[in-house]
Amino acid sequence: MSAGTTSENRDTLSALLERMVLIRKAEERLSKAAQAGELPGAVHLYIGQEASGVGACSQLKDSDWITSTHRGHGHFLAKGGDINAMYAEIWGKRQGICKGMGGSMHVADVSKGILGANGIVGGGFAIATGAAYGAKLRDDGRVSMCFFGDGAANQGVFMETMNVSSVWKLPMVFLCENNRLSEFTVSSTITAGNLVDRAKAFMPTIVVDGNDVLAVREAVGEAVARARGGEGPTYVETGTYRIHGHLEAEDAFLAGGKYRSKEEIEAWQTKERDPISRFETYLTSNGIMDEAAIAAIHARVQQQVDDAVKFAEAGDDADPKLSYTLMFADQEA
Amino acid sequence: MSAGTTSENRDTLSALLERMVLIRKAEERLSKAAQAGELPGAVHLYIGQEASGVGACSQLKDSDWITSTHRGHGHFLAKGGDINAMYAEIWGKRQGICKGMGGSMHVADVSKGILGANGIVGGGFAIATGAAYGAKLRDDGRVSMCFFGDGAANQGVFMETMNVSSVWKLPMVFLCENNRLSEFTVSSTITAGNLVDRAKAFMPTIVVDGNDVLAVREAVGEAVARARGGEGPTYVETGTYRIHGHLEAEDAFLAGGKYRSKEEIEAWQTKERDPISRFETYLTSNGIMDEAAIAAIHARVQQQVDDAVKFAEAGDDADPKLSYTLMFADQEA
Amino acid sequence: MARRRLIQAINDALAEEMERDENIIVLGEDVELAIMGDTRGLLERFGPNRVRNTPICEATLTGMALGATAAGYHVVLHMMFANFVYTGFDAIANQIAKMRLMTGGQMEFPITFLAAYGGGASNAAQHSDSAHPTLMNIGGINVAMPSNSADAKGLLKTALRSRNPCFFLEPASRGGQMGEVPDGEHLVPFGKANVLREGKDVSIVTFGTTVRTSLDAADQLAEQGIEAEVVDLRTLVPLDENAIVATLARTGRMVVVDESRDRGGAGGYIAAIAADKGFKSLKAPVKRVNIPNVAIPYAPIAEREVLPTADKIVAAVTSIVG
Amino acid sequence: MARRRLIQAINDALAEEMERDENIIVLGEDVELAIMGDTRGLLERFGPNRVRNTPICEATLTGMALGATAAGYHVVLHMMFANFVYTGFDAIANQIAKMRLMTGGQMEFPITFLAAYGGGASNAAQHSDSAHPTLMNIGGINVAMPSNSADAKGLLKTALRSRNPCFFLEPASRGGQMGEVPDGEHLVPFGKANVLREGKDVSIVTFGTTVRTSLDAADQLAEQGIEAEVVDLRTLVPLDENAIVATLARTGRMVVVDESRDRGGAGGYIAAIAADKGFKSLKAPVKRVNIPNVAIPYAPIAEREVLPTADKIVAAVTSIVG
C-alpha cells in the first residue's frame, strides 16, 4: 500500500475506511437478519470484497454510471447509495429505494448513477456499455463501470461488450471481481486460462490485489482517466474472496456437500489479508489515523446500521397494487 | 504453396482441385438460377472462398462433424455432400437432402457429418461444441469443426464455446473464414483488434492464407491432429474474400448504395489470387497436372452440375403436409 | 394523401421523427445501407452519431438499447428478422420488460425495436418466425403490428414519441404493399382497433400480415352472401378488448386470424377474451386461423400449406355461419 | 407407495433412468452439488463423465445439448430458473425447436431441460418467471409441468425415454411438497390429463403450481355447495384437448388457472379451446385466473397480490356459477 499523507489525503483515506466498514457491518447485520428469517428473499453478501467496490467507486462521481450484480449491496453503498433506502428495500418496504418491488438483487438508485444490481449473471455488461455509448454521444464526460464476477466472465456478452466498447472507444471500465467462485463451483474448473488474457485482445488491462483498497483505487484511477480522456475502455481485475456462502443459508442448499475448505476461508480472513483490518494496520502504522479515530468510525457506522434496521422495520409494507402502474410509464399493465 | 509429389499425393491434389471447381461451378450455376428467378429463396454464395472449405474438409473423415453457416453450400460439398440432393433442396423438391423443408440456409447431411448450414449467425458454435463434447465422452475419435465468418466472431457464443472447448479439452477446430465483410458492413468498422487475438487466450492459433488450399490443408491438419490426440481445440483463421454479393440480388437491397469498390473485388479475382486458378498454376508449373487433366476436371464437373440441375428440376414438389410429422419423432405437431 | 409503400411509410416516420426529436438514435446491423429499406437515407441525413451499424451481437444490442436510454436517448434498435429477437432475448425479457417495476419506477425505457416477421418468401424457419406471442406475454413492452402504410407511419410515430419500449413488427413479405398515407402530422394511437369493413354476420378479428388476407376473404364471403366485419387490432399491447367485445355484440360470431403458431399464440388469447367478456353475444364457436404448430418450411408449396390464406378464413367462417 | 417430496421424486426419476440408460448425461450450472436438490447424489453415483458442472453460458449450453445428441446421448440440461431460459433462448427457439423440420427429419433431439418456475418465495422478477407460454408457442418442444410427486417422477421418466426435446418445469416454491409415489416402474404418459376431483357445477382446468391452489379452492367451494371438477393437464405440449372438452361437457362451466401472465398466456389458449371445440357445452363465460400482466414484485404482500390464490379462483367460479 502506498499513498502520500497530506490532510486532504487523510480525509480521503478515512472515507475509504468508513465506506468499507459500512459495507462490512451492513452485510453482517443482513446475515443476522437472514438467519433469523427476517428477510423475505435471499441475500448474497459482499463480505471480504469491500476493498474492490470501495476502491473502484472512490474514483467515480455521482453522475458516473455503474451496473452491479446479484451481489450488489457493496456496490450500492460504495457508489453512495443510502443504507436506509437499501435496507427498507430488502425488508420489502414502501420506503425502499425501489419501493419494495425489486429487493436485494435489484437495488438501484439512478440519481446516484447506480443502474441496478442484477439477478442475471452477466446482465450488467450490455447495460453499462449502452450507458457508456450514451455518454459518448452526449459527450457529457460520464464514465460507465460494469462490475462483474469471474463466473460472469464466461458469459458471451463479456466478449461482445468488450468488442463494442473497444471499437467505439467508449468510456467504459470492466471491473472484474475475481473471487474464484461461481456459486458452488470453483471457477477454475469451468474457466479456461486467465480471464485477463481475454481482455487483452481488446483493451489495456490491470490486475490488482482486490483486498488492497489503495491498489484498487489507483488502478481504477488510471482506467477512469483513460475513459474520461476519450481513450476507450480498460479492464481491471481485482483478486479477492467471498467469505460468506454464495447466499445466506447456503448450508441448506449444500446438504452436507462442500466446495471449499474451512482453511481456505480462514486464510482470507487473517488480519494481513482481510481488506479492512489490513487497511487499518496501514493507516495506524503510517500514522495516518489512530486507534481511537478508527474506533470512532466503527461506532458511527454501527449506529448508522442500527438506525437503518429501525428505519426498515418501521417502514410500511410495499403497496400491493403498485405493480399495475409500474410496468409502463402512463399506461396500465 | 508446397507439397511433395508422390502419386498418392497427385490424387489428393487433383481431388482438392476438383472439389474446388465443383463448388465454383455449382455456385455460379446457382447464381444464374437465382438471377433467372428459378429459386424460391435467397442464396448466399461461396465463390472466392473455395480453398478454405476444401482445404479444411480435406482433413476430415465422413464421421467427423462440421457445422456451417448461411453461406453453407461450399462446406456441404467440401465435406462430401451430394450436389444432386443439395440442388433438389434449394429448388424446394422432395428429393432434397432435407426434403425441401430447409432450403439453401439449412442444407445438412448427418450421414456425412454435416450438422447443417445455419441461418443464425453464430448458430454453429455451440452445436459443434456439443458434438465435440459428445465425441470426447464417447471417445470415438471424432473431431468437430465449426465454420464461421468474421462477422460471427462478434457473437458472444464464440468466446463461450472457446472457453468450454478449452477447459474440457474438446476435439474442436474453430475455422474462421475471414472474408472482411459482414453483410453490407466492412467488418473492420465493427470489430476491435485482430480476431486471432481473441482466441489466443484459449488455445493455439494459426492464421493462414485462405485462398491457398494447401496452406489451409496444412494448418487444419495440425489442428485436427491436435484434436484427435486429445490435446484440445485449435483456432484456424483463413483470410479470404467473397466475390459475389452477400446474397444474390444484393443490388436490389442496396438501392444504389455501396460498401466496397469494384477494384477491391477485382483485386481478389486475379489469376494470382483466385484460389482455383492459383492452384491450377501451381499444379501445372510443378508438373503435377497438365492443362488437359485440368480441362478434364472442368468438363467432368460441368457435367455433374448440369446433371444436378436436371435432377433438381425433375424432382417432385416437396410434400406440403410433411411439416406436421417432422416437428417431433413419433408425434404429431 | 400520398401513395407510399409500407416500407417507405416506415422510413418516412423515422425521418420525420428524427427531424423533430434529436434524441432519437438508430442502431442495428446494417442500418446504414438499410438491409430492409426502412432506414434508407437516414445516415446521410442525420449523420453517423445518430445512425450506426453495429457488430452482430444481439444479446448486447438489446441491453445497450436499455443502457443508452439512461443518457436520455430514444433508441431505435433494428433487429432485422424477428427470429433474431430470440438471440437477443435476455435483455428484452429479463431486463427491459421488468426493470421499470424492479427499480420502483426509477427508469423509463423509450426504445423502439424494429423487426420483420412472418413467412411468404421461402426464407425458411430461421427467418420467418412470428415473435409476437412471446413478446406480448413478457409484459412491459408494447407491440405494434401495422397492416398498411398509413398505420405503419402513424403507429411508428406514436412509438417514437412514447416513453415506453415497443416492438414495431413489420410484415416481412408485405414491405412493398402500396397504401394511402394522410398528409401532415399523422399519428395512430395504441390500443385502438380499426373496423376496416362492416358486416353483420361474423367478425374477422386480425392484425398485421393477415389483414389483407382477411379482407380478401371478406370479399369472397360477400359473394356467398355473408357479410363479414373485419377488425384490425393494430396493437397487441395494449389490446383493444372493447373493440373485440363490440364487434362480437354486432355479429355474434368470430374468427380470429393471425400469423403465429396456434398453441399459445395470439389468436387463442383474443378468442379467450371473446369467451369471457364477449360470451353473452356468442352464437357459435370461436374459430382460429393461424399457423399450425410447426416451424415454417422452405418449399413454397409447403410454406403455403401452413400460412393463413383467404380460403382457410372462408372455410372457418362458413363452418360457423348459417 | 412411498412418501416423497416433489424434488426427491425428480431425483429418483433421474437416478433410476440413468441407471437404466447409460446414454443419459446431466449438464448444468452447479448440478454436482445440486443447487435445486434435484440432481443430488448423481455425481457420486454416476461419475463426472455423466454429471458435470458447466460454466455460466446459457446460450452455449442449450446449443451444446443439441450437439451432444449427435453422439447418441440423451442430454439433461439443468437451466436452474426458468428466467435463464431467455438467456439461452436462441438455440432453444431457433435451433432445437426447428431443426428436425429444417433437416427433413434427419435428426432427433432427446434433450430434457429442467428449470424451476414461478413465484412465492420473494425471488423477485428475474427469478420468478413462468416461461411456459413462450415454450409452448415455439413448437417442436414438449412441455411437462407436474403438480405432485408421483407425476413429477412419472412425467420425467417419460421425458427421459423420449426421443423428443422436453421442458420439464419444476414448481420453484413447491419442491418440498410431499406426495405418494407408486412403487416400481411408474411412467406417466404425455398428453393425458388427470381428473383429480369430480364435480358437476364447474371445471377448474389447471396444471403445475396452481393445482394445489385449485384443489384448495374446490374445498372452499364445496362448503358453499358448489361441486368443482379439478383437471390437471400435466403436459401443455402435447395438450389433452379431449379432456378439456370432456370436462366441459360434464359441467358446462370453466375456469382456467395457471401461473403465467395473462396476455398471451397458457390460460387464454385453453380457454380458446373451450370456446371452439367445447362451445356446445358452454353455459357461462370462461374465466381465467393467472398473473396480471406484470413482472413479479419482491415484497411478499405485493407478490401475493399478483399470484393466483384459492380466493381468486373461488371468486372466478362464483361469478359464473348459479
Ligand SMILES: Cc1ncc(C[n+]2csc(CCOP(=O)(O)OP(=O)(O)O)c2C)c(N)n1
Ligand atoms: C443468467 C444466469 N445464470 C445463472 C444464474 C445463477 N447464478 C447466480 S450467481 C451465480 C454465480 C456467479 O458467479 P460470479 O459471477 O463469479 O459472481 P459471485 O457470485 O462470485 O460474486 C450463478 C450461476 C443467474 N443468476 N443468472
Ligand SMILES: Cc1ncc(C[n+]2csc(CCOP(=O)(O)OP(=O)(O)O)c2C)c(N)n1
Ligand atoms: C443472429 C443473426 N443476426 C443477424 C443475421 C443477419 N446476417 C446474416 S449473414 C450476416 C453477416 C455475417 O457475416 P460473416 O459471419 O462474416 O459471414 P459472411 O457472410 O461474411 O460469410 C448477418 C448480419 C443472422 N442471420 N443471424
Ligand SMILES: [Mg+2]
Ligand atoms: Mg465469483
Ligand SMILES: [Mg+2]
Ligand atoms: Mg464475413
